[in-house]
Amino acid sequence: MTTPAHNSILHVVNLAKQVVLNDAALTILHPTSFAIQRGESVAIVGASGSGKSTLLGLLAGLDLPSSGEVWLAGQSLGAMNEDGRARLRGELIGFVFQSFQLLPTLTALENVMLPLELNGLPDARKNAQHWLERVGLADRQQHRAQQLSGGEQQRVAIARAFAVNPALLLADEPTGNLDADTGARVIDLLFELNREQGTTLVLVTHDSQLAARCSRRLALHAGHLEGQA
Numbered sequence: 001m002t003t004p005a006h007n008s009i010l011h012v013v014n015l016a017k018q019v020v021l022n023d024a025a026l027t028i029l030h031p032t033s034f035a036i037q038r039g040e041s042v043a044i045v046g047a048s049g050s051g052k053s054t055l056l057g058l059l060a061g062l063d064l065p066s067s068g069e070v071w072l073a074g075q076s077l078g079a080m081n082e083d084g085r086a087r088l089r090g091e092l093i094g095f096v097f098q099s100f101q102l103l104p105t106l107t108a109l110e111n112v113m114l115p116l117e118l119n120g121l122p123d124a125r126k127n128a129q130h131w132l133e134r135v136g137l138a139d140r141q142q143h144r145a146q147q148l149s150g151g152e153q154q155r156v157a158i159a160r161a162f163a164v165n166p167a168l169l170l171a172d173e174p175t176g177n178l179d180a181d182t183g184a185r186v187i188d189l190l191f192e193l194n195r196e197q198g199t200t201l202v203l204v205t206h207d208s209q210l211a212a213r214c215s216r217r218l219a220l221h222a223g224h225l226e227g228q229a
Contacts, residue, residue, distance in 0.1 A: 007038055008035040009037065009167055010070065010072060011070075013069045014031045014067065015068035016029055016067045016068050017065050017066050027223055029055055032224075032225045033225075039198050040215050041200075041203070041215045042203070042215065044056065045217055045219050048206070052220055055204075056202070062089075072088060073167060090115070092168055093168050094168070095170050095171075097157065098172055098173040100177075102156055103145060107142050107145075108156045108159075111145055111156055112163050113125060119164060128159070131162055134193075151185065154177075155186065155189065158190060158193070167200060168199065169202070171202070172204045173204055174186060174203065175187060175207065187210055187213070191213060
């Protein structure tokens with residue numbers, strides 16, 4: 001069995017994904033191998049339909065590959081059942097999505113508290129309050145998500161992601177639904193927290209300026225990993 005690279009938070013070996021469409025096999029991701037070290041910031045770039053979001057889902061164990069392996073913090077996702085993968089995600093990964101993925105009828109505070117309570121972490125309220133203050137939303141804690149602007153909702157999502165103290169943060173087009181100025185502030189915040197917390201940051205993006213701020217880029221084209229820079 002392949003063993004993970006030393007000090008890598010993610011180690012991907014010959015990872016591939018196929019789906020069956022109209023009785024024909026369609027390859028979404030061709031065999032791909034790479035490692036991401038702890039504390040790195042990595043952009044996964046490529047045009048729409050290049051396989052970026054599919055790759056991110058495989059890295060998180062939200063989707064299963066057709067072949068190949070993903071090692072997360074030295075543990076093989078393929079060797080686990082769904083409960084095991086969910087447990088590992090809860091312990092190690094924070095998520096920030098383009099569509100925010102907040103529960104609209106819960107307050108900002110309740111949205112940030114939820115993963116803390118699900119993981120059985122102590123002081124959920126105090127921790128959630130700290131992170132909402134950290135992202136500049138101390139005065140919006142009791143507002144329901146549906147009452148917040150897009151930029152505010154994304155900041156709640158960032159607070160929720162960092163509140164669980166993840167070793168790895170996965171962000172899928174985190175500024176895709178935001179205007180340019182708000183998006184820039186959200187990205188500044190992500191990188192600031194990445195530096196402060198030492199969290200590994202993996203961003204899926206089509207934004208070349210955002211990708212340039214990362215320490216490394218993985219470029220996908222039609223499901224092929226065409227370059228690492």
